[in-house]
Each structure stands twice: as C-alpha cells, then as structure tokens.
Amino acid sequence: MILRFGYVSTALHLWESTPAHTLTFTNWKKLSKDEREDKLKRVTAQNIENTKRAIYYNIAQGIHVYRLSSSIVPLATHPEVLWDYITPFRDKFKEIGDLIHQYGLRVSFHPNQYTVFTSPNDRVTGNAVKDMEYHYEMLKMMGVHKQANMNIHVGGVYGDKETALERFHQNIEQLDPKVKTQVTLENDDKTYTSRETLDVCRAHSLCFVFDYHHFWANPWEEDELEALLPEIYATWDHNDYPPKFHLSSPKSEKEYRAHAEYVDLDFALPFIKSLVKYGKDADIMIEAKLKDKAMLQLVEEISKLRGYKRIDGAVIRV
Template sequence: MKIRFGYVSTAVHLWEASPARTVTFTRYKQLEKDERYAKLLQVTSLNLKSTRRMLYYNLANEIEVYRLSSSIVPLATHPEVKWDFVSPFLEEWKELGDIIRKNHLRVSFHPNQFTLFTSPRDEVTTNAVGDMEFHYRMLEAMGVEKDSVLNIHIGGAYGDKGKTIHRFHDNVKRLPPQVKEVMTLENDDKTYNADETLLACEKENIPFVFDYHHHMANLGELPLDVILSRTFPTWERKNHPPKIHISSPKSEKAFRSHADFVDLNFLMPLIEVLRELKKDVDFMIEAKMKDLAMLKLIEDISKIRGIKRISGGAVEF
C-alpha cells in the first residue's frame, strides 16, 4: 500500500509566498471607487502567482497532494462586492490547471466553518450554497472540477442533533448537482463524530474525509478499523484513494489545538490499522508548520520497519 502526503495552502519554507493576501471590506469601502477594482485585481494576481509558486515547489519535492487556499480571491462572495474574478485572469487560472493536470496533482478546497447546511436560518444555507459555488467556479476556471473536491463539516447541532441532521439532508439538496458531485464531508472535534459523519456520507453518496485528530477528540462508538473499512467504499466513484486529515494535539490541556508538527506516537494506532487494511490513502497534514511538518512526518514514518520512502512525498508499506 502507498501513502501520499500533502499540506495546506502555504509552504512556510518559501519566502513571501502567501496565496491568501486579502482586502477587508472596510478597507475596500475606504478606497475611491476607481481604486477598488484595481485593488481586487492586484491582490488576486499576487495570490495566483503565489499559488503557482506553491505548485512548482510541490513538483520539485514530489508532493502530489495539496489543498488550495480558499482566500485566493478577496471579497468574491461579499454581497456588496461580488465580482468577476475569472475573466481578468483566464490565462493564470488555465496555467494552474495545466500544471495540476499534466503532473497528476490532487488538489482540493476546504471552505470555512460558516459554510454549513444545518442552520435553521435560510440565509445561512443560501450563503453556504454561494460559497460552494464560488469554490467550484475556481476549480472550473482551472479546468480541474471533475477531479477535485470541496470538503466541509456537517455543522452545528442547534440543540437537537436528530432534527438537525435531517435538516442537513434537506438543505444540501439546494446545491447544484455538479457542486454536490465534488463535495466531501469531514468529522469534527466537537459535534458530529466519525460515526455520524460517515452515516451522512453513506446516505448522500458523498466521500468521507476522516480526520484522525478530530476522531480522537470526539470519539464515537465504532472502532477505528470499522470506520476505515467503511470509508473506502464512499470513495469508489472517485479517481483518488480516501483522504485522511492528520495532526496531533498541541498539549493534553489544549487537545483540540493543532501542534506545530505531527507526533508519530499519536499517529501509530492509525498507521497499524492501515497496514492491516493494505489499501492506498492520502494524508493531508494540518499541523501548524504545514509543509515542514509534512516532510518531517514522511521522514519519521519511513524509519518504521517495513515502510519505505518511495518519493519526496510518498511512502510504501
């Protein structure tokens, strides 16, 4: 079996390479009207260039898995701004997509925690649909929408989990079919555990993104081997193996917070179950030190007897 490793958004090893420079709405309003559009173009251009740098950095290090920043385009979904962020950058978006497709990279987006389908407030669901459509539009602009995913959490419980999960299934129907087709769901560290999220995925035919750290912070009743065994079938319609999110606690007291690096000892129960299952997976590293944490974890795992590093970004059991 093979594990490929990826990281989130920004390679901290690179200088001044943030793909998430932004313009606040307050700052936007302070600008003269003829300056506003120019500012949006300037910041988006810088973020696209940083994203291109990140992709080439990944290629140089044989990293095949990468989460794109959701903040490439500033104020794209703000109701008073909403602007055409594709037409001015057709070549730039296309270039990113060409790099991704030519090199068979696996990319994704993870919209923020406010993108959820459990709220009793209609405007929250409307905004969630809009945000998912925005992320899909970026994938579409790159020409990688068929082979990428948009990952979100189920959302809050609002005092009644049973009633709320039914509302989730109703509200998610508001997504355009092509957007729902690339949607995945992840278990969270406080509300919907792996058991509950997996069940929702099975019901909606949505791939399940298992977060191991969240699982340890919010245990359900299913044992780890059962969760993982049921995860694989949810990915059968995709061209990639299941994605698993990896991080470790900052401390016992701050268990839910992510540490700078990943503690291999914390990860070992997961590694052992995966060795037994003998199926390929991809690890998305969510540690604070991002690419550096990922590269260190690859080195640490490859020292385990029976595990061999086969590239800059992958190991084989």
C-alpha cells in the same frame, strides 16, 4: 501499498508564499471605485502567483497532494462587492490547472467553518451555497472541477442534533448537482462523530474524509478505527483517487483539540498502522501548524521505520 502525504495552502519553505492575502470589506469601502477594482485585482494576482509557486515547489519536492487556499480571491462572495474575478484571471487559473493535470497532482479546497447546511437561518444556507459555487468556479477555471473535492463539515447542532441533520439533508439539495458531486464531508472534534458523518455521506453518496485527530477528540463509543475503515473506503468506490484522511496531533493535554506545530509520531502511528493493516492506498493531508515543514518531517520519521520506504518526497511505500 502507497501512502501519499500533503499539506495545506502555504509552503513555509518558500519566502513570502501565502496565497491568502486579503482585503477586508471595511478597507474596501474606504477606496474609490477605481481603487477598489485595482486593489482586488492586485491582491488576487499575488495570491494566484503564490499558488503557482507552491505548485512548482510541490512538483520539485515530490509532493502530490495539496490543499488550495479558499482565500485566493478576496471578497469573492460578499453581497456588496460581487466583482468579476473570472474574466481577468481565467487564463491564470488555467495555467495552474494545466500544471495539476501535467504532473498528476491531487488538489482540494476546504471552505471555512461558516459554510454549513444545518443552520435554521436561510441566509446562512444561501451564503453556504454561494461559497460552494465560488470554490467550484475556481476549480472549473482550472479544469479540475470533475476530479477535485470541496471538503466541509456537517455543521452545527443548534440545540437539536436530529433536527439539524434533517435540515442538512434538505439544504444540501440546494446545491447544483454538479457542485454537490464534488463535496466531501469530514467528522469534527465536537459535534458530529465519524459514525454520524459516515451515515450522512451514505445518504447523499458523498465521500467521507476521516480526520484521525477529530476521531480521537470526539469518538463514537462503539467505533474503532479498524472497523470503520471498510466503510470509509466504500464511500470512495466511485472515485478515481484513494480515500483522503486528515492527520494532526494535539497542541497540548489541555488544548487537545488545537493542532500542534508538528505531528507527533507516537500519536500518529496507531492511525498509520491501522491503514497499513487494512492494506489499501491512502492520501493523508497533514493539518499541522507548520504545514509542509511538519509534513516533510513526519514523512522522514516514518521512512525510518522498518518496512516503510520513502519513494518520493512525500510518498511512502509499505
């Protein structure tokens, strides 16, 4: 079986590489009309360039799984800004997409924690729809909108989990079917467990992104990982890629939900061994604070274990 590893957004091995430079709405308001447009374009151009640098780095390092930054375009969905980022940057996004296609990379987005479909506030739901459309538009400009996923959490509880879940089932249908098709759901560390998230995924034919750290912090008392794996994999049956998993380790015993800088091998091994026992390929997104540095260190550590052979920069054959 093949295990491919990836990282989130910023390649820390590169100098000044963040693809998430921003322009706040407060600072935007202080500028003149011409200055606003110029600043938005300059920041976006820098973020796109750094995204392309990360893609080239991934190709050179044998890293096949990568999460794109959600902040490439500043103020893209702000109701008082709503600027045209498509016309000036369509070709630049296509360049990135061409590289993704040429080298067979797997990319995704993870919209922020405010993109939820369980809120009783219609405005929150409306903003979530806009945010998902923004992410989909970027994928579409790259030409990867039929293969890349946008991963979100189920959302908040608002004092009544059952009612919140009913709202999710209703509100998610506000998405254009083409957008909804690319949505994946992830279990979280406080509210919706793996079992609950899996049930929502099945109800909407969505793929389930299993987060091991969240599973550990917020377990469903009757579930064990090995028993869940067949159900997790089944949600990806209609997809061309293997299931995607998230992996990080606790920052400390007290801050057990926070992500550590690196991934502790002892914490990760039960998860890795469960995947190996199941015997099917998997892609694993490392969510440690030190991003590609942490991912490459973990791959190096795993490759030293008996039966695990490193066949590319971030790929292990078991």
